[in-house]
Amino acid sequence: MMDSKDGNFIAKGLEISGIVQGVGFRPFVYRLAGRFNLKGEIANTSSGVSAHIEGTQSDVDAFLTDLKEKGPPLARITDIMVKAEPFRDLEEFVIAKSRSRKYGSTLISPDVSICDDCLRELLSPRNRRYRYPFINCTNCGPRYTIIDNIPYDRPNTSMKHFQMCESCQAEYDDPANRRFHAQPNACFDCGPRISLHDSVWKEMDTPDPISQTAALLRQGYILAIKSLGGFHLAVDAENSKAVVRLRKRKHREEKPLAIMSYDLKKIQEYAHMDQEEEKILTSPQRPIVILKKREPNSISGEVSPRNNYFGVMLPYTPLHYLILGHGFTALVMTSGNISEEPIAVDNDDAFKRLSSIADYFLIHDRDIYLRSDDSIIKRTAGVIQPIRRSRGYVPAPILLKDRIPRILACGAELKNTICLTKGNKAFLSQHLGDLENLSTFEFFQRTIDHMKRILGIEPEIIACDLHPDYLSTRYALEQDDVKKIQVQHHHAHIAGCMAENGLDGDVIGLSFDGAGYGPDGTVWGGEILVAEEGKVLHRATISQVPMPGSGAAIREPWRMAVSYLYDTFGDEIWNLNIPFMKELDKEKARVVIEMMRKGINSPLTSSLGRLFDGVAAIAGIRNHVYFEGQAAMDLEMMAAENIEEFYDYEWSSEGLYRVMVQIVIAGVVKDMKKGVKPQIISAKFHTTIIKMFSHLCEIIRTESGLNRVALSGGSFQNSILLWGFIKDLEGKGFEVYSHRLVPTNDGGICLGQAVVAAYSAS
Numbered sequence: 001m002m003d004s005k006d007g008n009f010i011a012k013g014l015e016i017s018g019i020v021q022g023v024g025f026r027p028f029v030y031r032l033a034g035r036f037n038l039k040g041e042i043a044n045t046s047s048g049v050s051a052h053i054e055g056t057q058s059d060v061d062a063f064l065t066d067l068k069e070k071g072p073p074l075a076r077i078t079d080i081m082v083k084a085e086p087f088r089d090l091e092e093f094v095i096a097k098s099r100s101r102k103y104g105s106t107l108i109s110p111d112v113s114i115c116d117d118c119l120r121e122l123l124s125p126r127n128r129r130y131r132y133p134f135i136n137c138t139n140c141g142p143r144y145t146i147i148d149n150i151p152y153d154r155p156n157t158s159m160k161h162f163q164m165c166e167s168c169q170a171e172y173d174d175p176a177n178r179r180f181h182a183q184p185n186a187c188f189d190c191g192p193r194i195s196l197h198d199s200v201w202k203e204m205d206t207p208d209p210i211s212q213t214a215a216l217l218r219q220g221y222i223l224a225i226k227s228l229g230g231f232h233l234a235v236d237a238e239n240s241k242a243v244v245r246l247r248k249r250k251h252r253e254e255k256p257l258a259i260m261s262y263d264l265k266k267i268q269e270y271a272h273m274d275q276e277e278e279k280i281l282t283s284p285q286r287p288i289v290i291l292k293k294r295e296p297n298s299i300s301g302e303v304s305p306r307n308n309y310f311g312v313m314l315p316y317t318p319l320h321y322l323i324l325g326h327g328f329t330a331l332v333m334t335s336g337n338i339s340e341e342p343i344a345v346d347n348d349d350a351f352k353r354l355s356s357i358a359d360y361f362l363i364h365d366r367d368i369y370l371r372s373d374d375s376i377i378k379r380t381a382g383v384i385q386p387i388r389r390s391r392g393y394v395p396a397p398i399l400l401k402d403r404i405p406r407i408l409a410c411g412a413e414l415k416n417t418i419c420l421t422k423g424n425k426a427f428l429s430q431h432l433g434d435l436e437n438l439s440t441f442e443f444f445q446r447t448i449d450h451m452k453r454i455l456g457i458e459p460e461i462i463a464c465d466l467h468p469d470y471l472s473t474r475y476a477l478e479q480d481d482v483k484k485i486q487v488q489h490h491h492a493h494i495a496g497c498m499a500e501n502g503l504d505g506d507v508i509g510l511s512f513d514g515a516g517y518g519p520d521g522t523v524w525g526g527e528i529l530v531a532e533e534g535k536v537l538h539r540a541t542i543s544q545v546p547m548p549g550s551g552a553a554i555r556e557p558w559r560m561a562v563s564y565l566y567d568t569f570g571d572e573i574w575n576l577n578i579p580f581m582k583e584l585d586k587e588k589a590r591v592v593i594e595m596m597r598k599g600i601n602s603p604l605t606s607s608l609g610r611l612f613d614g615v616a617a618i619a620g621i622r623n624h625v626y627f628e629g630q631a632a633m634d635l636e637m638m639a640a641e642n643i644e645e646f647y648d649y650e651w652s653s654e655g656l657y658r659v660m661v662q663i664v665i666a667g668v669v670k671d672m673k674k675g676v677k678p679q680i681i682s683a684k685f686h687t688t689i690i691k692m693f694s695h696l697c698e699i700i701r702t703e704s705g706l707n708r709v710a711l712s713g714g715s716f717q718n719s720i721l722l723w724g725f726i727k728d729l730e731g732k733g734f735e736v737y738s739h740r741l742v743p744t745n746d747g748g749i750c751l752g753q754a755v756v757a758a759y760s761a762s
């Protein structure tokens, strides 16, 4: 017992907010208090955790330091308030009952990969959960995908169907246990189970479904496997026949397929990685990381054709470890859907939708309430870029520099995500997909309702794109009793980049992508803006050309090639002595030129993405694509290194700088006539874009005095462009900002929409 008369003893009250519930925070504090001989109590409150501690000054100080620095892996403290409290001379430290049932502003943890402790138990024959596919604890396991409502308690999760056995309950009730209040706690006796089914849903009679699954994969079968945020379709990545069959059945022609390996050593066999990439691969988020291929390698050439990279991840559920433990170099683990539909999550739904693809189904009976795709990260020259921010990251908030109103931002169309804001936090949803079909649109609506419920946010403002035909715009404009703000696409890109970098005031923004609706109704995508959150000025653009056939011009880059060539050479186009013209279907080309002349279904565009497509086609690389941006990606992949040359460029200026694209196209054609290799042409073209736009940045700096440049838009997924611009602009003394927290593509644009709406409204 402490002596209250001894002046060395002090008492403090703590209010801690952030992700501090359901992540083992109270047991951590309990143990920490024990270590420093502190007495007092801790409880969950509506806004986080509140504690009272008593002890010597030095013990309290040491406790506070460790509290901030040594928290459990999933906890994320956003704020600690410490105040002096009366000394009560308490005799022990206790975990008190929760003070309120309204958990309004606590944060919900993302789903987390299996932790090291659970993995050790999973693989140790003497543990009672040896090889149990759903082992978890307060440091790991499902969260976001199994929560239906708040507070985060078992009855509000899909674990409500499982009654804990005595042993599990004892762990759950013991503050010193790693599974104290671990909501998904379970074991063989009381928890979820797996079962293996054939393609007509008949359960297979096998004592060991996992070994059977591994054997089937070995034989080249396609398995649908229920994971954490949805179904995967799996095949042995070294078996080309199996990979080809999967591609055919899934209608996925050439887009790279993600693969999963047991550990870093296995990945080392077929891909290069550095320490940073290893760190991302092994992080609790366990995203897919884009890694440079090691040549030669044993992975089927069909996994990532015509691409220098593999998308690789480590196992993140106990089930993955048990399957991969059967000696595979890698398994293809691609999302369980047909082409662009949302991934399947329910067993019945999966059987219905995937039975034409999968030969067998490895399923379980723990429901997934909210699907969440695997996240994708790419590291380019020191910049960590999320390509897709989803499982493992959602719904952890992006912190904003100011408090803003409650806003729902609906995103754009492709790679859609939505954003809800509250105070200084922006919550982005998981990847929802391309809003082009009814099933994705339903998923979009369901996710909005779900997130509003679990985050307790009722928006005052709805933000959306300017494009009148996007389903996300239509949804936004149909909502009643709420203020609506439409945000220009490229302004939103730049504002998003500013928001995640905490920037204030005007910046020069390079906003480069495939397509975004301009205020004049044309298709923008190669723009320099001078922007702050609430205001924007258009400063430079690429001279516009028609997109003959609109959507068809995206799927068929040869149409863009004809458009640029006709724009540059007029009727001389027929006399151009280059392979592209020789191989061109003249009849089709004439129809396309007629369309452009008459302005039929040929919207004008200044898109950099389309320019890449056009140049790829002119250079003979690709006339048709299987997914948006494929031609541009091919052009990037083949670029020769260490080429200093670039094409001539020029612009006109009448207030707005207009890059004359004809001069660049003429340069490319001249090289083609000379028989210059496409590798060289690609490199020169990349350098031209970098030189030209960074030159324009210098001019705009002189005019405006602005020295900060924000890079945003899907084109910055191109590593040569991203790295090239950073190097060139920093070399000229600019401060350069790019995306690190949300995708630079339209998957991050909802953040910018929210921020623009917040500042336009005030």
Ligand code: ZN
Pocket (backbone or CB within 6 Å): 114, 115, 116, 117, 118, 119, 135, 136, 137, 138, 139, 140, 141
């Ligand atoms: Zn664990």
Ligand code: ZN
Pocket (backbone or CB within 6 Å): 164, 165, 166, 167, 168, 169, 186, 187, 188, 189, 190, 191
């Ligand atoms: Zn149990």
Ligand code: FE
Pocket (backbone or CB within 6 Å): 489, 493, 513, 514, 515, 516, 713, 714, 745, 746, 749
């Ligand atoms: Fe965009």
